[in-house]
Amino acid sequence: MAFPNKKTETIDCKQGAVRSVRFNVDGNYCLTCGSDKSVKLWNPLRNLLLKTYIGHGYEVLDAQSSGDNAHICSGGMDKTVVLFDVSTGQAVRKFRDHAGTVNCVSFNEECTVILSGSIDCTVRIWDIRSRKHQPIQVMDEAKDSVTTIQVSDHEILTGSADCRVRRYDLRMGRMFSDFVGKAVSSLKFTRDGQCVLVSATDTSIKLLDKDTGEMLNEYTGHKNSNYKIDCCLNHKDTHILSGSEDGLVYIWDLVEAKLVDTLNHETSRTVHSITFHPSEPVLLSASGDKVFIWECNQMEV
Numbered sequence: 001m002a003f004p005n006k007k008t009e010t011i012d013c014k015q016g017a018v019r020s021v022r023f024n025v026d027g028n029y030c031l032t033c034g035s036d037k038s039v040k041l042w043n044p045l046r047n048l049l050l051k052t053y054i055g056h057g058y059e060v061l062d063a064q065s066s067g068d069n070a071h072i073c074s075g076g077m078d079k080t081v082v083l084f085d086v087s088t089g090q091a092v093r094k095f096r097d098h099a100g101t102v103n104c105v106s107f108n109e110e111c112t113v114i115l116s117g118s119i120d121c122t123v124r125i126w127d128i129r130s131r132k133h134q135p136i137q138v139m140d141e142a143k144d145s146v147t148t149i150q151v152s153d154h155e156i157l158t159g160s161a162d163c164r165v166r167r168y169d170l171r172m173g174r175m176f177s178d179f180v181g182k183a184v185s186s187l188k189f190t191r192d193g194q195c196v197l198v199s200a201t202d203t204s205i206k207l208l209d210k211d212t213g214e215m216l217n218e219y220t221g222h223k224n225s226n227y228k229i230d231c232c233l234n235h236k237d238t239h240i241l242s243g244s245e246d247g248l249v250y251i252w253d254l255v256e257a258k259l260v261d262t263l264n265h266e267t268s269r270t271v272h273s274i275t276f277h278p279s280e281p282v283l284l285s286a287s288g289d290k291v292f293i294w295e296c297n298q299m300e301v
Contacts (some may be wrong), residue, residue, distance in 0.1 A: 002238045003251050004283045004294035005261055011047055011291040015040060016059075018286040020230075020273040024065035027277040030284055031072060032291060033060035039074050039084065044284060044293055055082040055091030062104045066111040071128070073114045075102030081116045083128055095126045097135055103228070104149045115156065117146030123158055141166060141175060147228055148186050152193060159184030165198055167210065178213040180206060186230045191237050199224065199231035205242055207254070217257045222250040230274045235281065243271035249285055249294075263294055 015034025022031045030044045039053040039060055056076045063074035065086070072084040081102055083093040100119035107114060113136070114126045121142045124135035144162035151157070156168040161183040167176045182202035189196060190207075195216065199205045205219040222229075222244035231242040239260070240252045249263040249271055265271055265287050273286040283294040 002236050002281060003234050003241070003261065004281050004296055005263070006295055007263070007292055008295045009044070009047055009293040011042065011044065011293070013040060013289060013291055015289070017289055018273065018291060019059060019061045020063065021275050021284045021286040021291050022062075022064055023275045023277055023284065024069060025067050025278065026069075027279060027282070029065070029069075030275065030291075031063045031065060032286070033063050033074065033076070035059045037076070039063045039072060041072070041086070042291075044291065045282075051086070051089050053084045053089055053091070055084065055094065056080060061102065064106055066107050067109065068111060071107075071111065073105045073107060073116075075105040075116050075118075077101045079118070081105060081114060081124075081126060083114065093126075093128060095124075095133060095135070097124060097133070098122070100145075103145065103147050106149050106151045108151050109153050115149055115151060117149045117158060119145040121145065121160075123149065123156070139168065139175075141177075144183070147184055150187060150189055152189055155189075157187055157189060157196060159187045159198065163200070165196065165208070167196075176213075178208060185224060185228045186232075188232055190233060197231055197233060197240065199229060199242060201225050205231050205240060205252075207240075217254070219250075219252040219257050219259075221252075221259050222246075222248070227270050227272055229270070229272050232274055232276045234276055234283075235279050241274060241276065241283065243274050243285065243287075245270045247271060247287065249274060249283070263292075265292060 016036040019033045041050045057078035060076040081095040098118040104117040123139040125137040142160040148159040182200040186199040207217040229243040251261040269288045271287045281296045
Protein backbone atom coordinates (compact mmCIF):
# COMPACT_ATOMS: atom_id res chain seq x y z
CA MET A 1 0.00 0.00 0.00
CA ALA A 2 1.38 3.40 -0.97
CA PHE A 3 -0.77 5.61 1.22
CA PRO A 4 -1.57 5.84 4.96
CA ASN A 5 -5.02 4.74 6.10
CA LYS A 6 -4.86 4.46 9.88
CA LYS A 7 -4.53 7.17 12.53
CA THR A 8 -1.80 6.13 14.94
CA GLU A 9 -1.21 9.22 17.08
CA THR A 10 -2.58 12.67 17.88
CA ILE A 11 -0.28 15.44 19.07
CA ASP A 12 -1.74 18.27 21.14
CA CYS A 13 0.71 20.98 20.10
CA LYS A 14 -0.34 23.49 22.78
CA GLN A 15 0.49 26.46 20.56
CA GLY A 16 -2.99 27.70 19.69
CA ALA A 17 -4.18 26.95 16.19
CA VAL A 18 -1.55 25.02 14.20
CA ARG A 19 -1.06 27.02 11.00
CA SER A 20 1.22 24.53 9.23
CA VAL A 21 3.04 21.24 9.75
CA ARG A 22 6.17 20.31 7.77
CA PHE A 23 8.41 17.24 7.73
CA ASN A 24 12.13 17.94 7.59
CA VAL A 25 14.25 16.67 4.69
CA ASP A 26 14.80 13.11 5.97
CA GLY A 27 11.42 12.76 7.69
CA ASN A 28 12.79 12.15 11.19
CA TYR A 29 11.36 15.38 12.57
CA CYS A 30 8.62 17.88 11.86
CA LEU A 31 7.91 21.54 12.48
CA THR A 32 4.62 23.06 13.61
CA CYS A 33 3.74 26.76 13.37
CA GLY A 34 1.33 28.21 15.88
CA SER A 35 -0.98 31.14 16.40
CA ASP A 36 0.88 31.67 19.71
CA LYS A 37 3.89 33.06 17.75
CA SER A 38 5.97 29.89 18.19
CA VAL A 39 7.63 27.27 16.00
CA LYS A 40 8.04 23.81 17.54
CA LEU A 41 10.34 20.94 16.55
CA TRP A 42 8.98 17.43 17.13
CA ASN A 43 9.82 13.80 16.77
CA PRO A 44 6.26 13.07 15.66
CA LEU A 45 6.35 9.28 15.73
CA ARG A 46 7.34 9.40 19.41
CA ASN A 47 5.07 12.39 20.22
CA LEU A 48 8.16 14.12 21.58
CA LEU A 49 8.64 17.89 21.68
CA LEU A 50 12.33 18.65 21.13
CA LYS A 51 12.49 22.45 21.14
CA THR A 52 10.39 25.60 20.92
CA TYR A 53 11.54 28.59 18.88
CA ILE A 54 10.38 32.10 19.81
CA GLY A 55 11.15 35.12 17.66
CA HIS A 56 7.99 36.29 15.94
CA GLY A 57 5.71 39.06 17.14
CA TYR A 58 2.52 37.52 15.79
CA GLU A 59 1.15 34.25 14.32
CA VAL A 60 3.64 32.05 12.43
CA LEU A 61 2.21 30.77 9.13
CA ASP A 62 5.01 28.68 7.59
CA ALA A 63 8.40 27.20 8.42
CA GLN A 64 10.98 24.95 6.80
CA SER A 65 14.05 23.08 7.99
CA SER A 66 17.29 23.42 6.04
CA GLY A 67 18.72 20.42 4.20
CA ASP A 68 21.48 19.97 6.79
CA ASN A 69 18.98 20.37 9.67
CA ALA A 70 21.10 23.19 11.13
CA HIS A 71 18.60 26.01 10.60
CA ILE A 72 14.88 26.74 10.45
CA CYS A 73 13.32 29.60 8.52
CA SER A 74 9.84 30.88 9.30
CA GLY A 75 7.46 33.62 8.24
CA GLY A 76 4.33 35.08 9.72
CA MET A 77 1.81 37.83 10.24
CA ASP A 78 4.41 40.20 11.74
CA LYS A 79 5.79 40.69 8.17
CA THR A 80 9.05 39.08 9.30
CA VAL A 81 11.21 36.20 8.06
CA VAL A 82 13.21 34.65 10.92
CA LEU A 83 16.24 32.34 10.72
CA PHE A 84 16.66 30.11 13.79
CA ASP A 85 19.65 28.04 14.86
CA VAL A 86 18.23 24.55 15.49
CA SER A 87 20.59 23.52 18.29
CA THR A 88 20.61 26.74 20.35
CA GLY A 89 17.02 27.78 19.60
CA GLN A 90 18.15 31.35 19.01
CA ALA A 91 16.82 33.64 16.29
CA VAL A 92 20.07 34.48 14.46
CA ARG A 93 18.63 36.68 11.68
CA LYS A 94 15.43 38.65 11.13
CA PHE A 95 14.44 40.05 7.74
CA ARG A 96 11.79 42.77 7.86
CA ASP A 97 11.56 44.16 4.32
CA HIS A 98 8.11 42.75 3.45
CA ALA A 99 5.19 45.19 3.55
CA GLY A 100 2.65 42.59 4.70
CA THR A 101 2.06 39.10 6.12
CA VAL A 102 4.59 36.46 5.03
CA ASN A 103 2.55 33.46 3.83
CA CYS A 104 5.27 31.00 2.80
CA VAL A 105 9.01 30.40 3.12
CA SER A 106 11.54 28.02 1.60
CA PHE A 107 15.28 27.39 1.55
CA ASN A 108 17.07 26.83 -1.74
CA GLU A 109 18.72 23.43 -2.16
CA GLU A 110 22.11 24.69 -0.95
CA CYS A 111 20.45 26.38 2.05
CA THR A 112 22.31 29.61 1.31
CA VAL A 113 19.23 31.75 0.70
CA ILE A 114 15.65 31.96 1.97
CA LEU A 115 12.74 32.71 -0.35
CA SER A 116 9.60 34.23 1.10
CA GLY A 117 6.20 34.98 -0.43
CA SER A 118 3.94 37.66 1.00
CA ILE A 119 0.55 39.30 0.86
CA ASP A 120 2.48 42.31 -0.53
CA CYS A 121 2.51 40.50 -3.91
CA THR A 122 6.27 39.82 -3.88
CA VAL A 123 8.75 37.00 -3.48
CA ARG A 124 11.90 38.18 -1.73
CA ILE A 125 15.21 36.32 -1.66
CA TRP A 126 17.50 36.71 1.35
CA ASP A 127 21.19 35.75 1.50
CA ILE A 128 21.70 34.25 4.96
CA ARG A 129 25.50 34.45 4.68
CA SER A 130 25.44 38.23 4.20
CA ARG A 131 25.05 40.68 7.06
CA LYS A 132 22.82 42.89 4.94
CA HIS A 133 19.14 42.97 5.83
CA GLN A 134 17.85 43.84 2.36
CA PRO A 135 16.80 41.11 -0.09
CA ILE A 136 19.22 40.27 -2.87
CA GLN A 137 16.31 39.98 -5.30
CA VAL A 138 12.61 40.90 -5.40
CA MET A 139 10.19 39.18 -7.80
CA ASP A 140 7.11 41.37 -8.10
CA GLU A 141 5.23 39.86 -11.04
CA ALA A 142 2.27 38.70 -8.92
CA LYS A 143 -0.80 40.95 -8.90
CA ASP A 144 -2.12 39.59 -5.59
CA SER A 145 -0.89 37.79 -2.49
CA VAL A 146 1.81 35.11 -3.03
CA THR A 147 0.36 32.12 -1.20
CA THR A 148 2.80 29.26 -1.80
CA ILE A 149 6.33 28.62 -2.99
CA GLN A 150 8.44 25.61 -4.06
CA VAL A 151 12.13 25.54 -4.97
CA SER A 152 14.14 22.98 -6.98
CA ASP A 153 17.79 23.06 -8.01
CA HIS A 154 17.19 25.60 -10.79
CA GLU A 155 13.51 26.58 -10.61
CA ILE A 156 11.27 28.63 -8.36
CA LEU A 157 7.55 27.85 -8.43
CA THR A 158 5.05 30.29 -6.93
CA GLY A 159 1.27 30.36 -6.59
CA SER A 160 -0.75 33.51 -6.09
CA ALA A 161 -4.24 34.69 -5.27
CA ASP A 162 -4.20 36.31 -8.74
CA CYS A 163 -5.02 32.77 -10.04
CA ARG A 164 -1.60 32.21 -11.62
CA VAL A 165 1.22 29.73 -11.20
CA ARG A 166 4.59 31.27 -12.05
CA ARG A 167 7.74 29.29 -12.76
CA TYR A 168 11.08 31.03 -12.77
CA ASP A 169 13.75 29.11 -14.68
CA LEU A 170 17.06 30.34 -13.26
CA ARG A 171 19.16 28.67 -15.97
CA MET A 172 17.25 30.31 -18.79
CA GLY A 173 16.53 33.54 -16.94
CA ARG A 174 12.86 33.33 -17.90
CA MET A 175 9.49 33.38 -16.15
CA PHE A 176 6.55 31.24 -17.30
CA SER A 177 2.97 31.89 -16.16
CA ASP A 178 -0.13 29.64 -16.21
CA PHE A 179 -3.66 30.81 -15.41
CA VAL A 180 -5.65 28.29 -13.34
CA GLY A 181 -8.93 30.18 -12.84
CA LYS A 182 -9.03 30.56 -9.06
CA ALA A 183 -6.72 31.64 -6.26
CA VAL A 184 -3.87 29.12 -5.82
CA SER A 185 -3.80 27.42 -2.40
CA SER A 186 -0.88 25.05 -2.75
CA LEU A 187 1.49 23.59 -5.32
CA LYS A 188 4.14 20.89 -5.51
CA PHE A 189 6.67 19.60 -8.03
CA THR A 190 6.39 15.88 -8.79
CA ARG A 191 9.53 13.96 -7.86
CA ASP A 192 10.63 13.59 -11.49
CA GLY A 193 10.32 17.35 -11.93
CA GLN A 194 8.13 16.98 -15.04
CA CYS A 195 4.76 18.02 -13.58
CA VAL A 196 3.25 20.44 -11.10
CA LEU A 197 0.37 19.69 -8.73
CA VAL A 198 -1.80 22.77 -8.18
CA SER A 199 -4.62 23.20 -5.66
CA ALA A 200 -6.99 26.14 -6.13
CA THR A 201 -10.07 27.43 -4.33
CA ASP A 202 -12.43 25.98 -6.96
CA THR A 203 -12.49 22.60 -5.16
CA SER A 204 -10.23 21.01 -7.74
CA ILE A 205 -6.60 19.92 -7.85
CA LYS A 206 -4.89 19.93 -11.23
CA LEU A 207 -1.84 18.05 -12.47
CA LEU A 208 -0.10 20.24 -15.05
CA ASP A 209 2.70 19.50 -17.45
CA LYS A 210 5.46 21.77 -16.19
CA ASP A 211 6.76 22.82 -19.61
CA THR A 212 3.52 23.26 -21.57
CA GLY A 213 1.00 24.07 -18.82
CA GLU A 214 -1.33 21.40 -20.22
CA MET A 215 -3.69 19.87 -17.66
CA LEU A 216 -2.97 16.14 -17.45
CA ASN A 217 -5.50 15.22 -14.75
CA GLU A 218 -7.98 16.75 -12.34
CA TYR A 219 -8.95 15.58 -8.84
CA THR A 220 -12.24 16.62 -7.24
CA GLY A 221 -14.47 15.80 -4.28
CA HIS A 222 -12.88 17.73 -1.44
CA LYS A 223 -14.04 21.15 -0.22
CA ASN A 224 -11.83 24.21 -0.61
CA SER A 225 -13.47 27.55 -1.20
CA ASN A 226 -12.53 29.76 1.75
CA TYR A 227 -9.11 28.78 3.08
CA LYS A 228 -5.55 28.09 1.97
CA ILE A 229 -5.34 24.28 2.00
CA ASP A 230 -2.33 22.06 1.29
CA CYS A 231 -2.12 19.34 -1.32
CA CYS A 232 0.79 16.92 -1.77
CA LEU A 233 1.92 13.67 -3.37
CA ASN A 234 2.82 10.53 -1.48
CA HIS A 235 6.42 9.28 -1.27
CA LYS A 236 6.10 7.28 -4.50
CA ASP A 237 4.13 9.82 -6.55
CA THR A 238 1.32 7.30 -7.00
CA HIS A 239 -1.36 9.15 -5.02
CA ILE A 240 -2.55 12.72 -4.53
CA LEU A 241 -3.61 13.95 -1.07
CA SER A 242 -5.40 17.10 0.02
CA GLY A 243 -6.83 18.65 3.13
CA SER A 244 -10.43 19.81 3.07
CA GLU A 245 -12.87 22.14 4.81
CA ASP A 246 -15.05 19.21 5.94
CA GLY A 247 -12.55 17.63 8.37
CA LEU A 248 -11.23 14.98 5.96
CA VAL A 249 -8.08 14.26 3.99
CA TYR A 250 -8.87 13.04 0.47
CA ILE A 251 -6.66 10.55 -1.38
CA TRP A 252 -6.82 9.98 -5.16
CA ASP A 253 -5.03 7.65 -7.54
CA LEU A 254 -2.69 9.87 -9.57
CA VAL A 255 -3.23 8.15 -12.93
CA GLU A 256 -6.93 7.29 -12.73
CA ALA A 257 -7.93 10.43 -10.74
CA LYS A 258 -10.24 8.15 -8.75
CA LEU A 259 -10.93 8.84 -5.07
CA VAL A 260 -9.53 5.82 -3.21
CA ASP A 261 -9.85 6.81 0.45
CA THR A 262 -10.63 9.56 2.95
CA LEU A 263 -9.09 10.05 6.38
CA ASN A 264 -11.65 11.10 8.98
CA HIS A 265 -10.37 13.44 11.69
CA GLU A 266 -13.64 13.17 13.64
CA THR A 267 -13.94 16.93 13.62
CA SER A 268 -15.75 19.45 11.46
CA ARG A 269 -12.74 21.76 11.52
CA THR A 270 -10.83 22.44 8.31
CA VAL A 271 -7.79 20.25 7.67
CA HIS A 272 -5.62 22.96 6.18
CA SER A 273 -2.03 21.69 6.37
CA ILE A 274 -0.62 18.28 5.41
CA THR A 275 2.90 16.96 4.85
CA PHE A 276 4.05 13.56 3.56
CA HIS A 277 7.12 11.65 4.75
CA PRO A 278 9.83 11.68 2.04
CA SER A 279 10.34 7.91 1.99
CA GLU A 280 7.65 6.17 4.10
CA PRO A 281 3.83 5.93 3.88
CA VAL A 282 3.33 8.40 6.75
CA LEU A 283 1.20 11.54 6.63
CA LEU A 284 0.94 14.40 9.11
CA SER A 285 -2.17 16.59 9.05
CA ALA A 286 -3.05 19.70 11.07
CA SER A 287 -6.53 20.70 12.17
CA GLY A 288 -7.35 23.09 14.98
CA ASP A 289 -4.73 22.82 17.72
CA LYS A 290 -3.67 19.26 16.92
CA VAL A 291 -1.48 17.29 14.50
CA PHE A 292 -2.64 13.83 13.40
CA ILE A 293 -0.26 11.04 12.37
CA TRP A 294 -1.44 8.53 9.77
CA GLU A 295 0.40 5.32 8.81
CA CYS A 296 -0.36 2.22 6.80
CA ASN A 297 -2.41 -0.45 8.48
CA GLN A 298 0.32 -3.11 8.40
CA MET A 299 -2.23 -5.91 8.01
CA GLU A 300 -3.21 -4.48 4.62
CA VAL A 301 0.25 -3.73 3.19
